[in-house]
Amino acid sequence: MEKEKKILYSGMQATNTLTLGNYLGALKNWVSLHEEYECFFGVMDLHSLTVRQDPPEFRKNAMSLYALYIAAGLDPEKNCLYFQSHVSAHAELSWILNCFTYMGELARMTQFKDKSAKHADNVNAGLFTYPVLMASDILLYQADVVPVGVDQKQHLEITRDIAERFNSIYGEVFTIPDVYLGKAGAKIMSLQDPEKKMSKSDENPNGAVMLLDDKDTIIRKFKRAVTDSDTVVRYDKENKPGVSNLMEIYSTITGKSYADIESEFSGKGYGDFKLAVGETVAEELAPIQKRYNEYLSDKEYLNNCIKNNDDKARYFSNKTLRKVKKKVGLTEEIR
Ligand code: TYM
Numbered sequence: 171m172e173k174e175k176k177i178l179y180s181g182m183q184a185t186n187t188l189t190l191g192n193y194l195g196a197l198k199n200w201v202s203l204h205e206e207y208e209c210f211f212g213v214m215d216l217h218s219l220t221v222r223q224d225p226p227e228f229r230k231n232a233m234s235l236y237a238l239y240i241a242a243g244l245d246p247e248k249n250c251l252y253f254q255s256h257v258s259a260h261a262e263l264s265w266i267l268n269c270f271t272y273m274g275e276l277a278r279m280t281q282f283k284d285k286s287a288k289h290a291d292n293v294n295a296g297l298f299t300y301p302v303l304m305a306s307d308i309l310l311y312q313a314d315v316v317p318v319g320v321d322q323k324q325h326l327e328i329t330r331d332i333a334e335r336f337n338s339i340y341g342e343v344f345t346i347p348d349v350y351l352g353k354a355g356a357k358i359m360s361l362q363d364p365e366k367k368m369s370k371s372d373e374n375p376n377g378a379v380m381l382l383d384d385k386d387t388i389i390r391k392f393k394r395a396v397t398d399s400d401t402v403v404r405y406d407k408e409n410k411p412g413v414s415n416l417m418e419i420y421s422t423i424t425g426k427s428y429a430d431i432e433s434e435f436s437g438k439g440y441g442d443f444k445l446a447v448g449e450t451v452a453e454e455l456a457p458i459q460k461r462y463n464e465y466l467s468d469k470e471y472l473n474n475c476i477k478n479n480d481d482k483a484r485y486f487s488n489k490t491l492r493k494v495k496k497k498v499g500l501t502e503e504i505r
Contacts, residue, residue, distance in 0.1 A: 178203055179313035179347070181212035181254065184232035185221065190379040190451065191358035191368035193242070194422045195319035201243035203317070209249040210311050210483065211239060216254050216261065217303060220296040221289060234462075237472060238381060241462035246475040252483040253476065254307065259487035263306040264299070266494060270336055271302050275328055281321070288371070305329035309344045310487040317350040320357040321367055340497040344490075358419060361395040364411035382459060385452040392416070392448030393441075403435035403443050413440070420447045423454050 180200065182192060203209050215232045232253065239251050254260050276282065276298055286293040296303075304325050308316055309332075316326055326349040333344040360366045360377035372378045376394050383391070397412040405428040407414045417431050426434070435443045465472060496502070 175206065175208045176314040177210070177312055177345070178207035178315050178317065178350070179210045179308050179311050180317050181214045181307065182235060183218045184213050184215040184228070184235045185218045185223070185370060187231070187234065187370075188238060188381040189368050189370055190381065190419065191319070193381055194358050194419065196317065197239070197242045198422070199317055204245070204248040207315065210313070210486070211244060211249055211251050212254045212307060213252070214254050214307070217300060220294060220300055222292060233472070234466065236476065237462050237465040238458070240465050240475070241458050246479060250479050250482045251475065252479040256480045257483045257487055259310055259484070259491040260303065260306055263310055263491055263494060264303040266498060267302050267306055267332055267336070268299055271332055275331065276301060279324060279328070281325070301325045301328045302332070305332045308347050309333055310490045312345040312490060313347045314345055315350040316347050320351065323349055343493055343497055359411065359415040361391055361415075364396060364415045379451060381455060382462070385456070388452045388455070389445065389448035392444045392451070395444055397440050401439055403438070403440070404432055416444065416447050420450060423450050
């Protein structure tokens with residue numbers, strides 16, 4: 171008998187447009203995973219509510235992310251691409267797991283500390299319990315692996331802790347998920363401050379390349395990228411973080427090794443190198459942008475994908491939710 175595929179789960183917040191970091195650290199790696207895994211990718215719109223959103227803009231961004239998933243190459247027939255908020259099991263399991271998570275654990279999350287410092291006027295309870303909702307996303311689908319960038323690793327660890335705690339009380343309810351870090355691109359840094367990760371919320375707009383930036387903007391941002399006073403293109407994360415980050419971007423897209431990149435640009439200045447990286451990125455993104463615009467204008471196609479995949483996500487997640495409710499002793503619904 172053919173062995174069933176292992177389950178893989180991931181997703182992105184539906185805030186603003188994606189950065190090159192989201193693409194290289196996550197989306198690009200996801201595209202071929204369905205060959206090996208049963209894949210679920212959510213548009214994590216409930217998570218986005220932890221920061222105040224403008225409703226029309228938010229709706230647009232969430233739909234835009236859905237279209238970008240498909241444009242980047244995720245086939246909605248082979249991957250379950252759905253909206254987190256359309257599947258009520260996420261919020262329900264999240265409540266239950268809140269009761270199995272300690273304040274002390276959540277208070278140690280570095281993302282909570284960073285985000286609450288950044289949004290000091292809106293340190294809401296959702297921001298605090300954000301990792302519990304994320305744990306619920308993953309555990310509902312009994313995921314074996316979760317591909318994420320380095321910045322989400324701590325959230326994966328707390329997910330495992332919560333799942334193990336729950337299982338130790340009620341038996342084997344949840345699969346314990348493993349983190350799956352892509353080989354390259356797991357942490358793309360800001361072009362303006364290579365000590366910080368590239369992020370949508372970078373105050374300096376030149377720090378992050380957006381997936382929907384046009385060619386001129388992309389090249390301009392790379393030309394302005396912060397490097398060092400040396401002139402040699404050499405991989406040295408410690409002493410040359412800016413150049414090393416550009417090399418990582420270039421290598422992730424072209425598949426070239428650092429040694430090959432060093433010899434390709436030996437004797438050439440940073441100007442040539444930055445231009446080459448900019449052009450490579452623009453070329454990589456151009457077909458995605460073209461497909462994105464096509465999908466976004468085909469509402470009927472998108473709605474159809476959403477409907478089918480939302481149903482599939484509901485079916486899988488409800489199986490786990492029913493089991494959890496029974497285990498904790500909630501009374502059964504009479505239908
Ligand atoms: P989010 O939306 O911040 O990021 C989505 C994915 O992109 C990765 N990423 C990066 N990778 C490399 N370099 C960067 N500069 C960079 N910036 C972001 C992130 O690691 C992530 O993989 N909490 C999650 C969303 C989420 C989720 C989940 C993920 C909610 N529930 C369940 C996996 C499973 C988040 O905010 O990702």
